[in-house]
Amino acid sequence: MIAILGVGLLALIAISALAIVRTENVTSQVIALSFYGLLLALMFFLFRAPDVALAQITVEAIALPLMVMLAITRMKDREATGRAEQEKR
Amino acid sequence: MSYPADYPYFIAAWILLCGLYGIARSRHLVHMVISLTVVQSSTYVLLLAIGFRRGGYAPVFAGLQTGVKVVDPIVQALMLTDVVVETTVVALLLAMVVKAHEKGGTTSPDDLRFLRG
Amino acid sequence: MKRSHRLLLFAVGAAGMAFVYCAGALNMPPWGQYRGPYGDVIAQLAVYQRHATDTVNAVTYDYRGFDTLGEEFILFSAVTGVMLLLRPEPDRSEEKGGGGSGNPASFPDRATLSETVQVFTTAIFGFSVLFGIYMATHGQLTPGGGFQGGVILAAAPMLLYIAENTEAFQRIVSHPLVEFFEGVGAAGYALIGIAALAMGAAFLTNVIPLGKTGDVFSSGTIAAISACVGVEVAAGFTLIIFEYLREILSRSKADEE
């Protein structure tokens, strides 16, 4: 059972790793990354590493996407302000 | 020993190369940072695969007899360190990206080459 | 270098790397048959020597606690680095001072969330704070520990932000004490190590009674270190989030005025 699940999960992980790097749009990449983090956490549970799985869920499914999204928002925000200020002039 | 049975080792290599490929082809700095986390995640898979033992229990002895067969706790401790390292590096890199975008007005590594020659 | 050249270069390199790795991996012990000895010795010893049931945390916070000290300071220096990189620059604020900052287009008017959502998120906020504290203090017994608990604690204020309780969110995350606690958590870890040194033992030796296996206050320094790490991680991540959000927050505030 664990062997079959493991094969499936690892195959899925391998595919999504490639999918992440091939995604050009950053926002969809973040979603893919979050999904990938969950897959990894699931694999950690399956392979008897609950501690790491918890750390992985908190980090790669919550903290990382949050940071990336905040960074993107901040950059977009600044671009928008920059444009607005230019228009004003 | 042989390819099909040891597939997790090779998955780790695949993920490593995927991440590096992502960095090499990247056109967006945030994309590059995310690719770097993919590179890092290959080490999780590799470490976990190394410490795994078929039929072993998780190394938590709350409700387990001492002396039962468990998987390796060491690699898991190493992975914990690894996870922290990953987040911190990403936080730092993203701060650089945000600031570089602020000052240079671009998120493309091709346009941010002030240091040529 | 042109992109195609770079990818070609990379392809050659990647092929070589894959070859080296695969050649090596074929000599590795077969998967699923970890053969020790480090992990097995530790798994046998940890419960007796350290009265900790979660051996992973016994390794993280005790046997290899010095690694974790380094790891905490990696976090510390990254947080310091983020604050340094994103520090507000005096001249910039002058530049835009009179120019009516903010752009309505970047901040679409959001419909106020229903009260149900607000009450609900507040409840979850309380729950996640409790859960984070629980996790940070029970690391020696069950999966979890200072790091995991700390991240959950740091994520809790975000719920307030999502629930549009920006005022409360800002009051929490921008408090100067957050920065203070970040340093204190990091220093606390090292000071626990120094305490042992002062008592004549090696750095980071356990000097607190071990207690009963399975109890919250068991396993000596593991619990104390885990708590320090929890404080540091919670404060550190809060600072990172705040630094990213600071500009957006200040601008939306200016918009309201």
Next chain:
Amino acid sequence: MPSPALLVALPLIVAAVLGALRRMIPRRAADLAGVLTAAGNLAMACWWTAHAIHRTQVYWFGGWFPRGRMALGIGFTMDGYGCALAALAALLTTLALIYSSKHFESAGGHFHPLMLVFLAAMSGFAVSGDLFNLFVFFELMSTAAFALCGLKTREAAPLAGAFNFAVTNSVAAFLMLTGIALLYSTTGALNLAQIGLALAGRHDRLVLAAFVFLTTGFLVKAAVFPFHFWLPDAHAVSPTPVCVLFSGIMVQLGLFGAMRVYATVFEGCFAGTRIPWLFVVFGAATALWGAMMCFAEHHLKRLLAFSTISHTGLMTLAFGLWSKAALTGLFIYLAAHGLVKAGLFFCAGILLHRFETMSEPALFGRGRALRWTGPLWLLGGLGLAAAPGFALAVGESHVTRVAPWTEATFFIAGAMTGAAVLRVGFRVFAGLGDPGPEDRSARLDEKPETTDAGHRVNPVLYAPAFACIGGCVALTFWKGLTRVAEAATTSFMDFNRYAHTVYAGATLVPQVGGAQAALTHGMISAGLRALAAVTVALWAVLHLRMPRRLRWPSHLEGSMRRVRELQSGHPGDYVAWLTLGCAVLGAAAFWLGL
């Protein structure tokens, strides 16, 4: 007896306290705390060096002594080589903090904590005896370095430089971790001595693969060709005190990591193969490449950065020879180079403070106003050329004594880098010849890093430069130098002694007589090299007064656009080069090893 743990714990605690009380602590107090802590570290490291060259010791954290052969916890192995490097790191940090104490922008109080964390990481890295612990300190060093590199956030270039630095070095760290995992899979150990014993001379593809990944990781930090691209970018944009630490010790610590792992883990496996030759070849290529690029550069910090690459290449070459004399020479060379390079960077910092530019043509003739900086800079240039009277020449003569055929590489690298620095000296401080060609990277606009730039130069800025250059000269005339270096090398190279230290707690180091005899030959070649450096520099400066046929040095200086285009400033390129380098290293290792 100071506990070895304090080498790491003391700066970390002070850093955390400074960080926690950032808003309350006045600038003066932060400066004082930083300098005192670094000086305290220096005292401890010197104490340990003095003892470790007689008797190496092990220190187990948490009191986890090994059970039989099984190392339970993490150990520091206090040996001469490592302790001396920790002392060098502490010395340079102390000087850098003194330099930055008065004028330097402190970035809202974040500068001091980061510098102290950086120092702690370097100290820990130098003496750690645990493979994973080495990785942790590698990362700690990197994280602090990334942040310090991006300190000047007013323009985009520093951020681009810091980003390139961070991406390449993070990839290096993960490759290193892959190597650690491969070793762990088969030995089940993380202590270096235990891994070495467990491998017991085993020589197969797994060991080779682990070697390749680990070495790649370390060599990226050591900026060996073709892993070096990040280094000039990081140096060009870093603030001066940070450059001092990068060039003076951090890069060399990367090489030291590779050496430590080779000496403990792989030496037994690869004894009798030609694998050390990899380091000779990579090192020689790096030395020559760095020297060539150094001469072509006109941005002062970038020029010095390329000379660091060149000199670290020479050290890598010496390491590859793997003999006691060569490693003794390497020890001396490393210390002397660290001092000279630090002194030169301090001088560059003074120029930046005074004139707010780092471009050679823009500085032309303006340095005449600075009475002391000029002579110091020229002395530093002679030092880089390993002229007689500088300890670099002593170190080098130890290496060439066992391998005379390396003389040519040392000669070219030393003469070219020395000539480049002297050329700048002649133009900037004496106004000789013409301003020299303009190039793109020299136009890189540097905003001043000091708070009152352009004003008079305070003694606080001079003192560290004097101390460094003077220290290097003093080192030459110190009688004990060779003896200390030989004792440190003896315990460093002997794995059995290392393992005995780890398991028995301490080992005495046999004291050997110094080998001073053959040094006269070295002094002759050193004199010739210094002469060559001065000649080439004058030639380049005065090339317009030469007959047309004899103007070739100016070609070296000006026209290498194609080659310099490789230094593209694109992190993707750098990672592609890194992969290729790893593959080449792997192919060569498999070819030589199997």
